[in-house]
Amino acid sequence: MGKLTKWKGALAAAALGVAAMAGTGAAQAxxxxxxxxxxxxxxxxxxxxxxxxxxxxxxxxxxxxxxxxxxxxxxxxxxxxxxxxxxxxxxxxxxxxxxxxxxxxxxxxxxxxxxxxxxxxxxxxxxxxxxxxxxxxxxxxxxxxxxAPNQQAIPAVDYLLGAEGGEAKRIVLLGTDYVYPRTTNKILRSYLNAKGIADADIMENYTPFGHSDWQTIVAQVKEFASQGKKTAVVSTINGDANVPFYKELANQGIKAEDIPVVAFSVGEEELAGLDTGPLVGHLAAWNYFMSxxxxxxxxxxxxxxxxxxxxxxxxxxxxxxxxxxxxxxxxxxxxxxxxxxxxxxxxxxxxxxxxxxxxxxxxxxxxxxxxxxxxxEILEDGQFEIVSATDDVVVGDAWSDFIPESAKLTADWTYPWVCGNCEKPRFAAQ
Amino acid sequence: MPACRRSGRFRFGFLMVLFTAMALLAPIAVQAAEDLESLVAELGAAPLPKKDEVVQRMIATGAPEVVTILEALVERDLYTRKSDEKVVIGRKASGGLMLLDPVTGEELGVVGSRDVSRVTTNNSLRSSVKASMGALTLMSPDPQRRLEAADGLLKSSDQTMLPLLEQALAKEQDAAVLNALQLAEASIKLQSESAEVRLSGVQALSDRTDPESRVMLSRLLLKDGDVWREPDENVRGAAEETLASMESRLRMWRTVEHLYQGISLGSVLLLAAMGLAITFGVMGVINMAHGEMVMLGAYTTFVIQEGFRSAAPELFGWSLAVALPAAFLVSALVGVAMERGCIRFLYGRPLETLLATWGISLILQQTVRSIFGPTNREVGSPEWMQGAMESVAGITLTYNRLYIILFSFCVLCAVLLVLKKTAFGLQMRAVTQNREMARAMGIPTGRVDAMTFGLGSGIAGIAGVALSQIDNVSPNLGQAYIVDSFMVVVFGGVGNLWGAFAGAMSLGVVNKLLEPWAGAVLGKILVLVAIILFIQKRPRGLFALRGRAVES
Amino acid sequence: MSLLQRLTAPQPQAPGKGRLASVILLTILAAIAILVPLLNLTQAPGSALHVPTYLVSLLGKYLCFAMLALSIDLIWGFCGILSLGHGAFFALGGYAMGMYLMRQIGDRGVYGNAELPDFMVFLNWKELPWYWYGFDLFPFAMVMALFVPGLLAFVFGWLAFRSRVSGVYLSIITQAMTYALMLAFFRNDMGFGGNNGLTDFKDLLGFDLQADTTRAALLAATCIALGGCYLLCRAIVASKLGRLIAAIRDDEPRVRFLGYRVENFKLFVFVLSAMIAGLAGALYVPQVGIINPGEFAPANSIEAVIWVAIGGRGTLYGAIAGGVLVNYAKTVLTGLIPEIWLFALGAMFIAVTLFFPKGLVGSLPGAIDWLKAKAGARSAATPTRPLAKEAGE
Incomplete structure (x- = not known):
């Protein structure tokens, strides 16, 4: 008999548990x-x-x-x-x-x-x-x-290559090893090639998340920059790794006037946790600045x-x-x-x-x-001084024109396309 | 554009030479001068790309006020007053900015920062202005100014400046400035019309290995299409030879640099692991909250620095000295509380300490997140920790890392002293070796346990002060070091501080030697695999303790 | 005896108790496997008896975690080996399943490449790496989901047990193993999708993964697999081999001196446990829809160990209960008190270690006995007291 009650109890408990969990699912008024x-x-x-x-x-x-x-x-x-x-x-x-x-x-x-x-x-x-x-x-x-990359990365590189940005001829692409830097750098490489910068003048390097020891890589960047051509760094380094990166950069004596770093993931919030003195003059590209x-x-x-x-x-x-x-x-x-x-x-x-x-x-x-x-450009107080702005708004591009596989794709969710990644409209246009 | 800039500079350089020679050219300057006041107004209004041209025209006036104005521009102290669009110099003052008339220097009153907008500059403008200003400040009594002037000359490489530069070289006493001046001299010579002078420029660089001189020499070997930048074959040959000899000298120095980087990484690991070597190694507590002790130390530094910033900003350089004992105390107290409140119930069940301390680590992380917010907190470096020692060989030894290396050695020595030479150390060793016997001898084991745990945690707190100088101060700080710390302790041999030392150093150096060759990630993976394999060979780490206590 | 003393007192493992728990556990599993899909599929969404779909996949996820906890309990609770790297086996099994699901997408990916997964297309891979061959076949992928974790465990265990690495050393190098694997899988060059891992799955064996029926079937399959693994573990633990394993846990040198090749037994259990973890991972991936290197994080493995400790180490069913319970708590707390849920979770870990060192399930019999004793003492209070007095006089 004892066994039977325990059995029943177990079953009841199970049923109750399921019912309790299900009950929370009911939406309120x-x-x-x-x-x-x-x-x-x-x-x-x-x-x-x-x-x-x-x-x-x-x-x-x-x-x-x-x-x-x-x-x-x-x-x-x-x-x-x-x-x-x-x-x-x-x-x-x-x-x-x-x-x-x-x-x-x-x-x-x-x-x-x-x-x-x-x-x-x-x-x-x-x-x-x-x-x-x-x-x-x-x-x-x-x-x-x-x-999208064309609203941040491409204008930033344009700036570096232009007269105002110092007419860089060698570009270092530093990034954290995940999909955003990988894709952005792929787009940038193909864009830079189109602008006449050879692969030999592009250095690409990836580090893990939260990378904190930048001694070797900063030394490599210095080395890469000492080949006689104006060098700039494009950084897609993610959040946490930035602080030690900039600290190392400053301590190894790299100044923004010599090797500017333009970052896509460094904003006011990231700078708030940082002694910005040594960073002054480095760049960031965004759609918004607090200043x-x-x-x-x-x-x-x-x-x-x-x-x-x-x-x-x-x-x-x-x-x-x-x-x-x-x-x-x-x-x-x-x-x-x-x-x-x-x-x-x-x-x-x-x-x-x-x-x-x-x-x-x-x-x-x-x-x-x-x-x-x-x-x-980063200022002493962790704010940015706007040194360049596009004349007009830039249309965000879902599929980059600089990646062959995606250049042919179109995203348009209205008739007749109604599709996020199509080569031709889903419906025949009238 | 470059041609225009060049002519402006030429004109200016020419003028400066005459100035220094005290020639009576003032009337001509006045004649050529435009109205400085209107130029300043133009500077404020011009769009960025046009500003450089205005600057050149300002310099061409030869007016002595130009230096102040341009310095203000470079320092970003030049503003436009919103009320009347007047360009002014703003200096920080209580209650906002003290405005000065740029030309007359007259004080125009204090305004809030919202009433003015800064005259925009960018890297290339500042760099060009600094280059142009080089000559104006070359004889300044302030070495920092002279250094900037020399850097400016290096960039402008203005031929007409050579005589003035040589004068300066003859007088210069400061080593850093002298070095910069020599570089500037070589750079100017390399731009000379005469091949002979260029060759002497190359020869002047032959003893150096710094990046700047290598940039200069490599530039001679570049081709624009089919045309060599350097037309003379002899000069090219000399440049190539000099570069090659620089490279071979550098190769050795690079190994030294990698070793330095390795030791510096090793000392960071050592600092992070030393506390663990005590709590885990000596006491057998798998302290998953160890990383959080490090984090507490870093946040203590933040709090202390905030205090300094608001109470005594002039003493900021001492903030770390105050932070060290404070961080030790904070972490040690938390450690003692942890030990008394939780861990002491778990002795003899080491694996369960893992669970409890994991829970504690979650709570500590979230506590810090609730109090200080989830974002990074700014911990500054005092003046003496910034920058680097640029050796002549062209390798860079950064000061913060240098101090951390020294510091970690000091901490190691101090801990060893405490363990070996004090009564507390003796008691601690006695308790860890044989608890029952120690108690029988009248050692208060409970108190010794608490003190030991406090010591380990306190050292972690001290490590936090050091780490705050090179890493983020965020609630996740500790998590980043916990796995590495365990690796170091296990690799070195549990229960042995020398083991932790040897483990940290070898891991650091091996990691850094592998990194240039394999990349940061692969290097680290290889090191981890090596540790796993090494433990197979020596299942109790590098320095295994022998004896009965180890077996249990 | 105080409650605390009673809870910590050694409990003789009564075979009857284990059997009862097994019966309860299997009944619950069977009930979930039958009732939940039934209530989910047949009842209308508005009905009081309806089980919403999100609960189905949630339950599925819990049970996969429970299976991981089971595998850890087998090796930790019965063989005394604390592995802080079991998440690695779980993730490897998951990756095997993920690779199969990835290959099933075919040309329905965004770039429409029939051969290569999307992430390979935009990283400019020209052809499928060799280690992806065969994963378009379900049986092959399933064999791999068991074989790869098993092989890793075999190599790792063979090295470690032969050289008598034990205790915390073993724990820490298992942690090193999963950490190294995490770093490796984070690398985009490895060909496993880097940080993003594998995602955007479409169907499994031709069934749409987003269909309610597929979810229900997956839940049922997870219940069956968990039940099967539990029975297997139970059988091993109850056999002569099981007693030997427990003997190794309690005094390894003595067993060795008796002439047994200790390392072989340990290796067997370790490999088996890794394979169970791998199977759990394979079942987990289609139900959550993503597998990424985060699963290799040392913290995840530690957490899994904590589930076992909370549920009750060395009982098997306790581990399952712990896995479900902690994850259920996590689900509720992250929604209910998102800002402070870590306090609650942390406090729970500390409280369980301090007050229920045998875990919740392990402490249950003790608690019941204590309650019974208390009740018994109360009912018997009147006669005993005078007796005691008498004896005193």
């Missing part, structure tokens, strides 16, 4: 619109992503003060994917199926985006991805508000400082990307009159938002933005 925030708050990426979570909370709070969207308040749903890529996919699924969010703002690394991509496509969710990335992608369910003097930007910075309650906190490019993305989404929802993903997506195309740096950002049908490109 919809008197708010839920907005998912999918940024790592712990682990290696917390260093960059936590700020973006705060920006989202600020933007949502701000919008709610203005009365929300469609007469409903927005409700942020924050989860922590803990810099763990499979966990990103799990959390994305949780946000969409369990929480029923209307839209998600999130991810930083490419691998996290790749990890959640199938989930968003399967469940027809909507993701705003705010970080500069390698391109070569256009998903129906993702809006890319960061820079840009416009009323919109001043307002944004003021709101940010008030929200985070710290006057010392800086703003940076991915924050502006979230700002633009969020505003566009709000406008698109108002226009569509619903948060339904398909309707909002249609309303997104051509949606315009004023950039914080002046000019207007436009969402294109390839799900990438048109944005201006700025090049700045």
């Amino acid at each position: 919809q008197d708010t619109i839920k907005v998912g925030v999918l940024h790592s708050l712990s682990g290696t990426m917390a260093i960059s992503e936590t700020t973006l979570k705060d920006v989202m909370l600020m933007l949502i709070e701000d919008q709610n003060k203005k009365g929300g969207v469609l007469g409903k308040k927005l409700e942020p749903v924050v989860v922590d994917p803990a810099s763990d890529w499979p966990l990103f996919a799990e959390k994305a699924r949780e946000l969409i199926s369990k929480e029923g969010v209307a839209v998600t703002f999130g991810c930083w690394t490419s691998v996290s985006r790749k990890s959640v991509l199938p989930v968003f496509e399967e469940l027809n969710g909507m993701l705003f991805y705010p970080v500069q990335y390698e391109g070569e992608e256009s998903s129906r369910n993702v809006f890319y508000t960061g820079a 840009v003097d416009t009323p919109e930007n001043a307002e944004f910075i003021k709101t940010w400082h008030a929200f985070i309650k710290d006057e010392k906190r800086v703003t940076n490019d991915p924050m502006e990307a979230h700002y633009i993305g969020f505003k566009m989404w709000v406008q698109a929802v108002e226009q569509a009159g619903t948060t339904d993903v398909d309707a909002v997506r249609q309303a997104m195309y051509g949606q315009k938002v004023k950039n914080l740096t002046g000019g207007t950002a436009v969402m294109n049908t390839n799900h990438h933005l048109s944005k201006p490109v700025l090049i700045g």
